[in-house]
Amino acid sequence: MEYNTLLQALKDKFGDSILSADDTADFFTLVVASDIIKQLISFLKEEQNFIFLTDLCGIHYPEQEKELGVIYHLHNLVENKRIRLKIFVTKANPQVDSIVPIFSGANWMERETFDFYGIDFVGHPNLKRILNVDFMDYHPMRKEYPLEDATRSDKDDRFFGR
Amino acid sequence: MKTINSEHHLDLTKEDEKVFSTLNLGPTHPATHGIFQNILTMNGETIVGAEQTIGYIHRAFEKIAERRPYYQITTLTDRLNYCSSPINNIGWHLAVEKLLGVETNKRIDYMRIIVMELARIADHLICNSVIGVDSGALTGFVYVFEEREKIYEIYEELCGARLTTNLGRVGGFDRDFTAVAIQKIRDLMKGLPKVLHEFEKLLMRNRIFMDRTINVGAISAERALNYGFTGPNLRAAGVDYDVRVQEPYSSYNDFDFVVPIGQNGDTYDRYCVRQTELWESIKLVNNALENLPEGKFNAEVPAFFMPPKEDVYSKMEPLISHFKMVMGEIDVPEKEIYEAVEGANGELGFYVVANGGRSPYRLHFRRPGFIYYQAFPEMITGSALSDAILTMSSMNVIAGELDA
Numbered sequence: 001m002e003y004n005t006l007l008q009a010l011k012d013k014f015g016d017s018i019l020s021a022d023d024t025a026d027f028f029t030l031v032v033a034s035d036i037i038k039q040l041i042s043f044l045k046e047e048q049n050f051i052f053l054t055d056l057c058g059i060h061y062p063e064q065e066k067e068l069g070v071i072y073h074l075h076n077l078v079e080n081k082r083i084r085l086k087i088f089v090t091k092a093n094p095q096v097d098s099i100v101p102i103f104s105g106a107n108w109m110e111r112e113t114f115d116f117y118g119i120d121f122v123g124h125p126n127l128k129r130i131l132n133v134d135f136m137d138y139h140p141m142r143k144e145y146p147l148e149d150a151t152r153s154d155k156d157d158r159f160f161g162r
Numbered sequence: 163m164k165t166i167n168s169e170h171h172l173d174l175t176k177e178d179e180k181v182f183s184t185l186n187l188g189p190t191h192p193a194t195h196g197i198f199q200n201i202l203t204m205n206g207e208t209i210v211g212a213e214q215t216i217g218y219i220h221r222a223f224e225k226i227a228e229r230r231p232y233y234q235i236t237t238l239t240d241r242l243n244y245c246s247s248p249i250n251n252i253g254w255h256l257a258v259e260k261l262l263g264v265e266t267n268k269r270i271d272y273m274r275i276i277v278m279e280l281a282r283i284a285d286h287l288i289c290n291s292v293i294g295v296d297s298g299a300l301t302g303f304v305y306v307f308e309e310r311e312k313i314y315e316i317y318e319e320l321c322g323a324r325l326t327t328n329l330g331r332v333g334g335f336d337r338d339f340t341a342v343a344i345q346k347i348r349d350l351m352k353g354l355p356k357v358l359h360e361f362e363k364l365l366m367r368n369r370i371f372m373d374r375t376i377n378v379g380a381i382s383a384e385r386a387l388n389y390g391f392t393g394p395n396l397r398a399a400g401v402d403y404d405v406r407v408q409e410p411y412s413s414y415n416d417f418d419f420v421v422p423i424g425q426n427g428d429t430y431d432r433y434c435v436r437q438t439e440l441w442e443s444i445k446l447v448n449n450a451l452e453n454l455p456e457g458k459f460n461a462e463v464p465a466f467f468m469p470p471k472e473d474v475y476s477k478m479e480p481l482i483s484h485f486k487m488v489m490g491e492i493d494v495p496e497k498e499i500y501e502a503v504e505g506a507n508g509e510l511g512f513y514v515v516a517n518g519g520r521s522p523y524r525l526h527f528r529r530p531g532f533i534y535y536q537a538f539p540e541m542i543t544g545s546a547l548s549d550a551i552l553t554m555s556s557m558n559v560i561a562g563e564l565d566a
Contacts, residue, residue, distance in 0.1 A: 025497075025498060025499075026260070026498075026499045026500060027500070051387060052387055052390070052403075053390055054390070054500075054502075054509070054511065054528060055500070055511055055513060055526065055528040057513060057524075057526040059515065059524050060524075071513070071526075073500060073511075073513070073528075077387075077401075077403060077408075080408050080409070082500070084500070103388055103389075103390065104385070104388045104389050104536075104537070105388060105389040105390030105391075105533055105534075105536065105537075107536055108532065108533065108535075108536045109533065112532075116224075129217075130216065130217060131216065131217035131220040131565060131566070132217065132220065133217075140222070140225060141224065141225055147225060147226065147228070147229050
């Protein structure tokens with residue numbers, strides 16, 4: 001399978017929703033509109049043999065207009081090709097269609113992404129925090145929550161044995 | 163799930179009015195080998211539903227990694243699957259090398275294969291012997307632990323540490339294999355087959371063990387793929403996906419080895435697949451050691467290769483460059499990569515988005531255990547509690563990797 005044929009097939013089907021394509025990265029990378037992601041992944045799985053969801057994770061670019069991103073890594077096990085899909089949503093409307101009906105394995109990956117970035121996966125069967133405590137009221141991997149300054153000196157370290 | 167309704171008189175003869183009991187298994191339970199909580203809904207001895215709670219040892223590795231220089235992230239990877247940390251370390255170094263575009267020579271590749279396969283042996287030994295323990299056969303566990311100890315002694319010889327190894331460097335190793343290390347590997351490879359044979363005699367065709375494991379916690383190939391299974395668990399279900407073969411890294415394509423697959427995806431198949439992989443790993447270590455080419459043990463990455471320790475302690479320039487490397491005053495190219503290695507329990511992936519600074523902009527670990535453990539409720543529904551324990555130990559879920 002050549003990337004050009006795949007790209008053409010996708011462009012025929014989804015038209016302008018394929019925002020950009022890049023084959024200079026380690027593998028084929030597509031940026032697509034967030035509203036077609038479920039149909040796109042379903043299409044890739046059913047008709048292009050991308051039967052394996054390798055990874056799903058979030059990312060945050062505070063300087064972009066659509067700040068939050070979700071990155072999908074799919075694997076075509078038949079031809080041993082990988083593909084990376086990216087979508088971006090705004091912080092105010094972080095709704096993305098859940099792909100749990102397509103890949104059961106996306107369940108916890110989406111919960112993790114929700115936990116750390118606050119992406120709202122619409123249609124997820126059980127969207128709640130997974131690694132952090134339930135009463136946490138922010139999404140810690142967003143860039144506005146920096147790690148503690150390692151040089152700060154206002155803390156009383158006696159209690160920590162330091 | 164039914165709850166008790168106080169207004170109705172209980173009549174357990176009617177199926178639809180059956181009352182299920184809730185059983186809390188974990189978070190710290192001797193049979194779960196780590197901090198896992200499962201809230202089981204039981205119908206007598208049969209499990210009708212399960213919900214897992216994870217995250218008890220979450221340490222925010224991905225967030226911490228966003229401020230750490232690349233070298234300091236190696237120590238985080240140690241603590242993912244701590245039963246085979248060298249694979250994680252080398253996987254991370256391979257990812258950084260891909261980012262920097264570094265080529266390594268054959269000697270480094272073969273040395274890495276030796277270390278990674280030793281780690282795989284250690285990991286599989288634990289997992290398989292623990293399946294024995296959970297089915298009531300403690301002997302094998304105690305027996306193979308001596309071999310695992312020998313592998314840990316080899317780690318000690320290679321890098322000084324045992325569990326959290328921080329082994330190797332970007333572009334290769336910090337030092338060559340010493341004569342003692344090579345001798346220790348040879349000794350291990352000489353003694354291990356005999357031990358493994360005896361271990362197999364204890365369990366492989368043992369009637370009790372077979373009765374306890376066959377058709378226990380089975381999953382079909384289709385479901386396993388849908389759930390994102392990788393590693394021995396996927397291969398036990400009958401899919402021959404192995405990163406070492408599909409996308410050979412570190413010159414794995416120079417070697418001839420078998421990727422064993424199972425049929426039913428049950429506990430027994432997972433055991434057998436791991437057992438066969440142990441033999442293949444022994445073969446790989448022997449082959450790599452025998453054909454170990456001459457050459458340098460580190461690639462030409464002066465910006466990442468630390469100077470020898472004696473120079474660091476006695477000369478000015480090596481001290482400066484060592485300091486700069488450890489503190490991460492080096493820029494990496496702006497790039498994003500995904501690099502996967504075959505960890506002992508599945509595809510361990512590193513997704514790195516580098517924006518040119520001293521630390522990654524975003525680092526995501528694809529942790530195989532995190533992804534396949536979510537199939538656990540589906541695998542144990544309908545089975546007995548004692549079978550669920552066996553299923554869990556045969557899945558090789560490691561708490562450190564699960565919670566990152």
